[in-house]
Amino acid sequence: MRTTPISEMDKRFDPKSYESRWQQDWAAKGYFVCFVPDLPIVPSRLSDPAEPGAARSYCIMIPPPNITGKLHMGHALQSTLQDLLTRWRRMQGRNALWLPGTDHAGIATQLMVERDLAKEGKSRHDLGRDRFLERVWSWKEQYQGNIRRQLDLLGASCDWTRERFTLDEGLSLAVREAFVRLFEEGRITRGEYLVNWSTGLDTAISDLEVEMRQVQDKLWKIAYPIAGGTEHVVVATTRPETLLGDTALAVHPEDERYRHLIGRHAVVPVAGRVIPFVADESVEREFGTGVVKVTPYHDLADFETGRRHGLPGIQVIDRQGRMTSAAGEEFAGLEVDAARALLLAKLREAGLLVHEEDYVHNVGFCQRSGVRVQPLMSTQWFCDVSSMAAEALAAHRNGRLELVPASWGKTWEHWLENIRPWCISRQLWWGHQIPAWYDEAGTCFVARTREAAAAQAGHDRLTQDGDVLDTWFSSALWPFSTLGWPEKTADLAYFYPTSVLVTGFDILFFWVARMVMMGLHFTGESPFARVHLTGLVRDAEGVKMSKTKGNVLDPEDLVDEYGADAVRFTLALLDSPGRDIPLDPERMAGYRAFGNKIWNATRFALSKVGEARIPEAIDFDRLALPERWILSRLSQTAEAVSLHLEEFRFDLACSDLYQFFWSDFCDWYIEMAKPGCDPGSERLLVKEVLLLTLDRSLRLLHPAMPFLTEELWQRLPGHDAIHPQTICLAAYPGREPGWVLGATETELMKLLQETVTLVRNERADRKLTHRVKAELYLQPAKADDEESSASLAYLSSSEVQRLLASIAGVQRVVLASPPASAINKSVRQGIGITPVFEVPAEPVDLTKLGLELAKVEENIGKVRARLESADFSAKAPAAVIEGARKNLDALELERARLRTALGRDSEAG
RNA sequence: GGGAGGUUAGCUCAGUGGUAGAGCACCUGCCUUACACGCAGGGUGUCGUGGGUUCAAGCCCCUCACCUCCCACCA
Numbered sequence: 012m013r014t015t016p017i018s019e020m021d022k023r024f025d026p027k028s029y030e031s032r033w034q035q036d037w038a039a040k041g042y043f044v045c046f047v048p049d050l051p052i053v054p055s056r057l058s059d060p061a062e063p064g065a066a067r068s069y070c071i072m073i074p075p076p077n078i079t080g081k082l083h084m085g086h087a088l089q090s091t092l093q094d095l096l097t098r099w100r101r102m103q104g105r106n107a108l109w110l111p112g113t114d115h116a117g118i119a120t121q122l123m124v125e126r127d128l129a130k131e132g133k134s135r136h137d138l139g140r141d142r143f144l145e146r147v148w149s150w151k152e153q154y155q156g157n158i159r160r161q162l163d164l165l166g167a168s169c170d171w172t173r174e175r176f177t178l179d180e181g182l183s184l185a186v187r188e189a190f191v192r193l194f195e196e197g198r199i200t201r202g203e204y205l206v207n208w209s210t211g212l213d214t215a216i217s218d219l220e221v222e223m224r225q226v227q228d229k230l231w232k233i234a235y236p237i238a239g240g241t242e243h244v245v246v247a248t249t250r251p252e253t254l255l256g257d258t259a260l261a262v263h264p265e266d267e268r269y270r271h272l273i274g275r276h277a278v279v280p281v282a283g284r285v286i287p288f289v290a291d292e293s294v295e296r297e298f299g300t301g302v303v304k305v306t307p308y309h310d311l312a313d314f315e316t317g318r319r320h321g322l323p324g325i326q327v328i329d330r331q332g333r334m335t336s337a338a339g340e341e342f343a344g345l346e347v348d349a350a351r352a353l354l355l356a357k358l359r360e361a362g363l364l365v366h367e368e369d370y371v372h373n374v375g376f377c378q379r380s381g382v383r384v385q386p387l388m389s390t391q392w393f394c395d396v397s398s399m400a401a402e403a404l405a406a407h408r409n410g411r412l413e414l415v416p417a418s419w420g421k422t423w424e425h426w427l428e429n430i431r432p433w434c435i436s437r438q439l440w441w442g443h444q445i446p447a448w449y450d451e452a453g454t455c456f457v458a459r460t461r462e463a464a465a466a467q468a469g470h471d472r473l474t475q476d477g478d479v480l481d482t483w484f485s486s487a488l489w490p491f492s493t494l495g496w497p498e499k500t501a502d503l504a505y506f507y508p509t510s511v512l513v514t515g516f517d518i519l520f521f522w523v524a525r526m527v528m529m530g531l532h533f534t535g536e537s538p539f540a541r542v543h544l545t546g547l548v549r550d551a552e553g554v555k556m557s558k559t560k561g562n563v564l565d566p567e568d569l570v571d572e573y574g575a576d577a578v579r580f581t582l583a584l585l586d587s588p589g590r591d592i593p594l595d596p597e598r599m600a601g602y603r604a605f606g607n608k609i610w611n612a613t614r615f616a617l618s619k620v621g622e623a624r625i626p627e628a629i630d631f632d633r634l635a636l637p638e639r640w641i642l643s644r645l646s647q648t649a650e651a652v653s654l655h656l657e658e659f660r661f662d663l664a665c666s667d668l669y670q671f672f673w674s675d676f677c678d679w680y681i682e683m684a685k686p687g688c689d690p691g692s693e694r695l696l697v698k699e700v701l702l703l704t705l706d707r708s709l710r711l712l713h714p715a716m717p718f719l720t721e722e723l724w725q726r727l728p729g730h731d732a733i734h735p736q737t738i739c740l741a742a743y744p745g746r747e748p749g750w751v752l753g754a755t756e757t758e759l760m761k762l763l764q765e766t767v768t769l770v771r772n773e774r775a776d777r778k779l780t781h782r783v784k785a786e787l788y789l790q791p792a793k794a795d796d797e798e799s800s801a802s803l804a805y806l807s808s809s810e811v812q813r814l815l816a817s818i819a820g821v822q823r824v825v826l827a828s829p830p831a832s833a834i835n836k837s838v839r840q841g842i843g844i845t846p847v848f849e850v851p852a853e854p855v856d857l858t859k860l861g862l863e864l865a866k867v868e869e870n871i872g873k874v875r876a877r878l879e880s881a882d883f884s885a886k887a888p889a890a891v892i893e894g895a896r897k898n899l900d901a902l903e904l905e906r907a908r909l910r911t912a913l914g915r916d917s918e919a920g
Numbered sequence: 921g922g923g924a925g926g927u928u929a930g931c932u933c934a935g936u937g938g939u940a941g942a943g944c945a946c947c948u949g950c951c952u953u954a955c956a957c958g959c960a961g962g963g964u965g966u967c968g969u970g971g972g973u974u975c976a977a978g979c980c981c982c983u984c985a986c987c988u989c990c991c992a993c994c995a
């Protein structure tokens with residue numbers, strides 16, 4: 012693809028000028044489309060090359076976004092991390108598949124379409140099931156495209172030829188297969204139980220969809236007359252209207268106050284029904300009055316109590332949240348609130364309302380619609396996941412499934428150990444209709460198809476169950492249904508189990524746990540080896556984003572303003588384990604500046620390198636110290652980045668890269684390369700090192716900043732020898748074993764940098780501009796110091812003099828004592844370093860020097876005390892002791908220097 | 921009631937027992953061989969509290985406090 016030549020490169024980089032261009036180019040060339048090789052096939056989770064030439068797969072399944080709308084910041088974060096991993100592994104030579112797709116999101120989508128319909132004054136019932144579903148499908152087409160467009164904007168390297176949707180034909184087949192198998196195994200059953208009923212959604216919901224909230228309520232105390240007497244017992248309740256459905260009163264078997272009542276009866280106020288007293292251990296004697304009303308059909312605890320005592324139940328509230336006829340003529344048809352008011356009035360009238368008080372407690376709400384959950388008796392489909400949960404626990408315990416951060420392990424264990432049957436049926440239209448059919452007599456036939464059900468029934472006069480499955484049922488199959496399961500496809504054999512799952516901790520139970528359970532059950536394998544759980548993206552103040560608060564950031568707006576690369580880099584850099592992510596757009600401006608830095612560093616290099624090309628190999632031993640140093644830093648960085656990516660430490664990997672590129676490469680190396688590129692320099696291969704470092708830096712950065720790196724890499728002379736087409740497929744750099752500095756060289760480089768800093772420091776202190784030149788006086792701090800003589804020789808070499816002139820404004824290096832008018836500035840590695848500027852010296856600030864001296868002396872005291880401690884010298888490692896000694900030496904030289912400057916030579920050491 | 925995480929610079933956060941770090945913000949001076957989305961320099965910390973282990977603790981152990989979040993059928 013054509014790029015503008017360097018001469019036309021703009022001073023300022025503009026992400027908009029190339030981002031969409033590259034996304035289109037990549038898509039057109041099909042770089043991200045995966046092909047399953049004929050042989051050999053190596054399971055994706057092996058992290059070491061199993062055999063040469065084997066095409067190892069790597070696979071990430073996208074957590075399918077709901078088709079209800081657009082991507083939010085959480086999607087942007089997770090997509091960035093998934094893309095980063097996929098691009099990184101792809102560059103490492105893995106056959107890397109990132110499979111995209113969307114979720115039909117039953118309740119959420121149906122609600123949105125119904126809301127849309129409501130604007131026309133219609134309900135879904137006006138249209139009827141078929142026409143309503145047609146409408147949802149057309150809605151889906153519209154939004155699915157939107158999600159793809161947004162992923163493209165972010166630079167996602169998905170294989171769009173494999174895009175899936177949870178309601179498409181293949182996945183629907185997988186859902187029916189899974190359902191029927193679980194039914195045949197006896198794990199799925201249909202039955203009447205007390206379920207969480209949402210009157211807001213008009214459907215049953217699972218336990219996970221119930222959210223507990225603290226509520227300011229009232230606690231009423233009501234007197235129940237005891238049958239055959241004049242006594243009363245007082246019962247506390249927060250829901251008096253359910254009294255109409257009471258079938259017993261319960262007390263603790265050992266409660267002396269009420270023992271005599273066990274076996275006797277009470278009269279339900281208003282209703283007049285006679286109900287027994289039962290003894291049950293679950294009753295807390297200390298709470299309320301110690302007597303509990305038992306309403307088996309409207310309270311889960313009471314349901315259990317009722318079961319234990321064989322009590323009947325009475326349904327007094329219906330699915331619309333109104334009182335039934337069983338509640339009595341006066342109440343039938345009333346909303347719960349109205350029924351409560353009426354009942355309380357009647358109790359007052361009868362003198363049976365003993366007490367009323369404010370009361371704070373936790374109440375279940377429907378997470379999605381926000382209404383109070385009504386516990387109701389209802390016939391639903393349930394999935395008993397207990398044995399699957401045990402397998403999921405085992406997979407985690409034996410390491411086949413790793414959660415990152417590992418602290419989620421306890422949560423995982425606790426939830427799976429206390430798991431209850433999963434209510435999987437929903438009274439909705441949008442979703443996978445349950446593959447069960449009924450004949451006129453109501454006999455149920457579960458089968459993969461209507462035909463198969465008809466074969467079971469012996470006739471075709473069947474009606475399919477009207478309910479659909481919980482959306483999470485199909486999501487649970489996602490890692491393998493997307494690869495063609497239950498067919499034994501090549502994709503499934505090659506890419507399953509997948510490598511990594513990246514998702515938010517908020518759906519650990521909803522989704523991750525269920526995928527693991529279903530995956531283990533149907534394929535015998537955990538669907539992924541590792542799960543990276545991200546935090547929540549919050550606003551700059553750390554507040555959760557919400558429409559009502561108006562603090563929502565839209566990824567699309569951010570990409571528009573800062574460019575996709577800056578958005579990606581920011582998100583990856585902020586992803587610290589176990590932390591939420593406070594996202595400040597200011598931060599993105601900072602990483603956009605990083606993009607600008609990379610752009611300009613490249614622009615500079617290209618303007619300097621002339622005919623040079625990226626070298627295939629470089630003779631490290633022939634290079635001068637600055638070149639050797641930057642290559643060693645490059646190698647260290649490459650190693651650190653990959654290690655951090657292995658551990659999902661995107662934050663550390665990105666800051667490694669940021670630090671290396673900005674500080675080491677731009678601030679130090681490019682500055683040092685400037686004199687090295689000038690004619691007459693003795694340093695070898697400077698231009699090649701410049702290009703090589705740039706090439707590898709861009710490749711290292713590519714997974715995080717794909718667009719910018721491609722745009723720039725394409726301009727590097729010689730890039731096509733690394734990969735003929737694209738940086739996306741160029742090899743990811745690793746550590747170079749030969750690029751290592753010895754200890755002496757490392758110290759020498761440090762000395763060089765400290766010398767430069769010292770000169771700059773002094774210049775800044777004296778408010779001199781960089782134009783004021785300096786002479787640099789160097790001398791050994793101690794007489795006859797052999798170690799320092801080698802350093803002195805290096806610092807005074809013509810090449811280094813040239814370098815110091817360029818980056819520190821040093822005109823001349825003099826190996827001598829500074830003139831008497833100058834003060835010795837500092838001592839480093841046994842060398843006294845004194846810059847003398849071509850302007851008159853300022854009077855020495857004695858106060859400041861005095862303070863410095865005091866500090867040095869304090870430190871000397873500390874280090875000395877440590878060295879003199881017998882325990883320290885006996886127990887501390889030799890290296891630490893040696894370090895402390897060296898430190899003391901340096902401090903003492905510094906003290907001597909300061910004393911000289913202060914004219915206190917005479918004082919004793 | 922159980923559980924998890926957090927508490928480090930003004931802000932947001934890294935930190936691997938051995939003299940406390942980054943980015944942003946702030947202050948000073950600079951249009952210097954690419955970059956003012958820049959360069960150079962600056963500095964601030966009782967590392968939440970109180971104990972313990974250790975020659976040595978921001979880091980390991982215990983206590984408490986505060987903040988976030990998850991799980992949980994005291995009506």
